[in-house]
Amino acid sequence: MNKVLLRYTNLVVLTLLVLSFFSFMLAYLFPGDVLANLSGVQQHDPANLEQLKARYQLDSNIFVQYWYYLMDLYRGDWGQSFSSGLPLYEEVARTLPASIELSTYALLVSFAVGLPLGFIAGLRHHRNTDYALLSMSVLGYSIPVFWLAMILILTFALQLGWFPLSGRISLLYEIPRVSGFILLDIVWSDVSNKSEVLLDAFRHLILPTLSIAAFTTTVILRITRRSVIETMNSDYIQAAYARGLNARQVLFRHGIRNAIMPILPLLAMQFTTLLTNAMIVEVIFSWPGIGNWLIQAIYQRDFPAIRVGMLAVSALVVIFTMTIDLGIRLIDPKKSKVERVAI
Amino acid sequence: MYASVMRCSVMLMCFNLTACDGLITSKPNPSGIVYCSEGSPTGFNPQLDTSGTTVDASSHQVYDRLLDFDPLSGNVLLGLASSWEISEDGLRYTFQLRKNVEFHHTAYFTPSREFNAEDVIFSFDRWRLLDHPYHFVSGGAYPYVDSLSLDKLIVSINRINDYRVEFILNKPQSSFLANLATDFAVILSAEYGEKLLESHQQERIDNFPVGTGPYKFVSFRQDSYVRYVRNDNYWQPLRLTEKLIFDITPSSSLRFAKLITGECDAIGLPAHSELDIIRQSKGLVLDEKPGLNVGFWAFNTAKPPFDKAEVRRALAMAVDKNALIEAIYFDSAVPAKNIVPPTSWAFQAEQKGISYNPSGAKKLLTDNGIKPGFTMEIWAMPVERAYNPNAIKMAELIQGYLQAVGVKVDIVSFEWSTFRERLKQGIHDSVLIGWSADNGDPDNFYRPLLSCGAIKSGTNRAFWCSPEYDVLINQALQFTSIEDRQYFYFKANDLIAEQVPLLPIAHASKYQAFRSELKGFEINALGGVKFAGVVKD
Numbered sequence: 001m002n003k004v005l006l007r008y009t010n011l012v013v014l015t016l017l018v019l020s021f022f023s024f025m026l027a028y029l030f031p032g033d034v035l036a037n038l039s040g041v042q043q044h045d046p047a048n049l050e051q052l053k054a055r056y057q058l059d060s061n062i063f064v065q066y067w068y069y070l071m072d073l074y075r076g077d078w079g080q081s082f083s084s085g086l087p088l089y090e091e092v093a094r095t096l097p098a099s100i101e102l103s104t105y106a107l108l109v110s111f112a113v114g115l116p117l118g119f120i121a122g123l124r125h126h127r128n129t130d131y132a133l134l135s136m137s138v139l140g141y142s143i144p145v146f147w148l149a150m151i152l153i154l155t156f157a158l159q160l161g162w163f164p165l166s167g168r169i170s171l172l173y174e175i176p177r178v179s180g181f182i183l184l185d186i187v188w189s190d191v192s193n194k195s196e197v198l199l200d201a202f203r204h205l206i207l208p209t210l211s212i213a214a215f216t217t218t219v220i221l222r223i224t225r226r227s228v229i230e231t232m233n234s235d236y237i238q239a240a241y242a243r244g245l246n247a248r249q250v251l252f253r254h255g256i257r258n259a260i261m262p263i264l265p266l267l268a269m270q271f272t273t274l275l276t277n278a279m280i281v282e283v284i285f286s287w288p289g290i291g292n293w294l295i296q297a298i299y300q301r302d303f304p305a306i307r308v309g310m311l312a313v314s315a316l317v318v319i320f321t322m323t324i325d326l327g328i329r330l331i332d333p334k335k336s337k338v339e340r341v342a343i
Numbered sequence: 344m345y346a347s348v349m350r351c352s353v354m355l356m357c358f359n360l361t362a363c364d365g366l367i368t369s370k371p372n373p374s375g376i377v378y379c380s381e382g383s384p385t386g387f388n389p390q391l392d393t394s395g396t397t398v399d400a401s402s403h404q405v406y407d408r409l410l411d412f413d414p415l416s417g418n419v420l421l422g423l424a425s426s427w428e429i430s431e432d433g434l435r436y437t438f439q440l441r442k443n444v445e446f447h448h449t450a451y452f453t454p455s456r457e458f459n460a461e462d463v464i465f466s467f468d469r470w471r472l473l474d475h476p477y478h479f480v481s482g483g484a485y486p487y488v489d490s491l492s493l494d495k496l497i498v499s500i501n502r503i504n505d506y507r508v509e510f511i512l513n514k515p516q517s518s519f520l521a522n523l524a525t526d527f528a529v530i531l532s533a534e535y536g537e538k539l540l541e542s543h544q545q546e547r548i549d550n551f552p553v554g555t556g557p558y559k560f561v562s563f564r565q566d567s568y569v570r571y572v573r574n575d576n577y578w579q580p581l582r583l584t585e586k587l588i589f590d591i592t593p594s595s596s597l598r599f600a601k602l603i604t605g606e607c608d609a610i611g612l613p614a615h616s617e618l619d620i621i622r623q624s625k626g627l628v629l630d631e632k633p634g635l636n637v638g639f640w641a642f643n644t645a646k647p648p649f650d651k652a653e654v655r656r657a658l659a660m661a662v663d664k665n666a667l668i669e670a671i672y673f674d675s676a677v678p679a680k681n682i683v684p685p686t687s688w689a690f691q692a693e694q695k696g697i698s699y700n701p702s703g704a705k706k707l708l709t710d711n712g713i714k715p716g717f718t719m720e721i722w723a724m725p726v727e728r729a730y731n732p733n734a735i736k737m738a739e740l741i742q743g744y745l746q747a748v749g750v751k752v753d754i755v756s757f758e759w760s761t762f763r764e765r766l767k768q769g770i771h772d773s774v775l776i777g778w779s780a781d782n783g784d785p786d787n788f789y790r791p792l793l794s795c796g797a798i799k800s801g802t803n804r805a806f807w808c809s810p811e812y813d814v815l816i817n818q819a820l821q822f823t824s825i826e827d828r829q830y831f832y833f834k835a836n837d838l839i840a841e842q843v844p845l846l847p848i849a850h851a852s853k854y855q856a857f858r859s860e861l862k863g864f865e866i867n868a869l870g871g872v873k874f875a876g877v878v879k880d
Binding site for chain 2: 083084086153157158161163164165166167170171172174286288296300
């Protein structure tokens with residue numbers, strides 16, 4: 001057990017170190033002044049320049065510089081943005097929760113829809129229901145996310161006028177930011193018309209959540225279906241039938257648990273796909289998340305922002321993936337052996 | 344078992360439907376107005392920036408001026424001044440100031456006194472006097488007053504008593520009152536200035552503004568929003584909305600989409616290609632007014648071979664202006680004959696423009712030593728403006744026309760602030776840009792666009808300096824009657840037509856699109872958008 005923990009911690013730390021070194025190198029690889037790329041301060045007077053140089057140890061060798069860079073990262077001193085001049089740590093802390101929130105809701109929706117449908121398809125294996133669900137899933141699988149988002153906007157926002165098409169909440173409501181998760185913040189805030197504000201936030205959530213969830217739902221459906229088919233054909237299920245259990249009992253006592261257990265890591269890994277898709281969808285729905293923010297940074301050649309944004313997203317993905325993997329390995333007795341971790 | 348599952352799902356369905364009903368039908372509360380603007384303001388002080396975006400976000404929302412324009416007639420009205428007197432010789436302007444006008448009480452500043460003469464002197468001295476403590480704060484460039492040389496015109500500003508100030512000019516200038524009513528002549532708070540000076544936070548005066556205007560500034564987030572709340576102590580009895588939000592939406596199609604869904608109550612700069620759809624849409628209103636602007640193609644006359652009038656004329660002849668207007672403005676503009684639009688009294692209907700004549704242009708070019716294969720740059724501005732909604736497309740069309748006369752064109756475009764910076768350095772061959780006037784006086788076109796003084800301040804894109812022209816437009820200001828001034832402006836028009844420092848292309852109409860619930864929203868032909876007196880039913 002300890003060995004597994006140690007091994008995972010090692011992996012996470014090493015990967016993060018490599019990532020942070022890469023992000024540090026970006027300051028050198030991007031065009032322009034290294035100091036500007038690191039600090040985000042573009043115009044400096046001589047006194048200021050010396051001070052900054054000393055802070056980032058630009059006169060020392062690259063490893064010392066990297067060490068100071070790591071210390072700054074750790075302290076939350078990530079430099080400032082070229083375009084807005086705001087501290088990057090706060091910018092990331094503002095945008096990242098919005099992306100995580102969107103991805104989480106989409107993941108929940110995908111589970112709620114994909115798992116039951118996957119079971120139905122698996123149980124009705126090679127029948128019309130199965131074919132119908134399977135063809136639907138091929139459709140959902142092959143529709144590009146951004147295109148689906150456009151179609152949803154066109155239909156539900158522009159034609160029917162049901163849902164808004166941009167942002168997280170109407171700007172007329174001012175919700176103080178505490179956690180960065182809009183629904184939580186509304187619940188915690190002391191606005192007078194809370195239910196009205198919540199409803200407005202829900203209305204903003206629906207279209208972006210659906211457009212990201214569509215792809216993941218079909219993936220979950222297909223994974224679940226295959227696992228259910230395999231499980232239901234296995235010997236212990238046959239044995240259960242032989243012992244006289246009816247179909248419902250077999251499914252609930254032996255089927256579900258055994259079908260879900262092996263695919264749990266696969267399902268959890270969908271979160272990273274979701275996050276990537278969310279970053280695309282954010283731009284379309286003007287969702288104030290990290291994807292939208294990064295795209296803006298790329299447009300405006302805001303190198304410090306690109307450097308930090310990439311690091312934040314990749315670190316999140318690495319930590320999340322490893323944690324899920326570790327968690328599953330710890331609860332699943334069948335996987336006591338340490339294997340190579342795949343992302 | 345099966346029945347219970349069915350019952351459950353039916354109940355769930357019902358719940359879903361009612362929930363959906365609530366989700367779909369609820370509309371945002373009517374306590375505020377959301378205006379979707381086209382970009383982030385660079386600050387909240389229009390003295391420092393002539394860009395329309397900055398003016399929109401500050402001038403008529405946060406501040407007041409001594410005088411105002413009537414948005415319908417363009418006449419000068421009283422603002423913070425309650426009356427004015429002009430001396431016989433036209434050199435002394437005395438203003439009586441309004442009493443009981445309060446500055447904004449905000450989270451970052453609480454005024455202890457009301458508006459008085461100190462504030463007027465502070466606001467004008469800031470750009471007028473180099474030794475003023477605020478002159479070099481936030482860059483220290485005042486493009487509008489520089490382009491009109493107002494700092495040289497005013498000799499002194501004197502306080503007579505708390506509610507009376509006089510302006511002494513060094514020569515009579517008939518456009519002076521109009522200049523005081525423009526978006527740029529805002530009144531700042533002297534007390535706020537002093538307080539910031541004590542705490543060494545001078546820059547805040549332009550980023551956390553305090554004024555006397557109808558709305559108080561609350562917060563601003565780059566590329567996302569500006570928030571204002573109603574100024575409950577506003578001195579004018581106008582209906583104000585409780586909250587005013589500028590939702591910054593750079594893409595014009597997204598602004599339009601948000602207008603349809605009701606996320607915006609009004610939008611800035613609707614795209615010309617969308618105008619017809621807005622007109623046909625139920626619940627949307629499109630207002631149109633002839634704009635006081637001009638889109639033009641300026642040649643850098645400081646750079647050979649564009650220093651030759653004949654070359655400039657030949658290039659102008661090679662381009663079919665009407666085709667450009669059809670393709671770029673979708674017929675929402677009138678072809679320009681000269682730099683002033685037809686609504687101005689300096690406009691000459693009988694003046695002849697340069698007509699499209701490619702063969703003549705070719706001949707004129709060869710006569711002036713321009714060989715086939717000559718390459719020139721056209722700089723096209725990267726943003727949409729009323730006077731030119733798509734400069735890059737226009738540059739491509741001109742590229743085609745010039746190819747026909749044997750001139751090769753490279754199209755150059757940078758990000759907007761870099762673009763303006765480099766234009767100021769004068770390294771361009773020619774540029775597609777324009778000008779929106781800030782007051783109805785024709786001097787507002789003639790002086791900033793082509794006078795020698797405007798080269799330094801960066802509004803004379805042609806780098807054209809003609810002493811003859813400067814004499815004409817200066818003489819025009821010595822007279823007050825329109826007939827007298829027309830004489831000089833008509834002569835200036837002839838000079839421009841003869842020298843072609845720039846090719847005027849079009850005067851575009853100004854559009855404003857908003858939802859029909861919005862009442863009292865008028866196009867301000869003379870400058871920035873105005874939300875005082877606008878409410879949502």
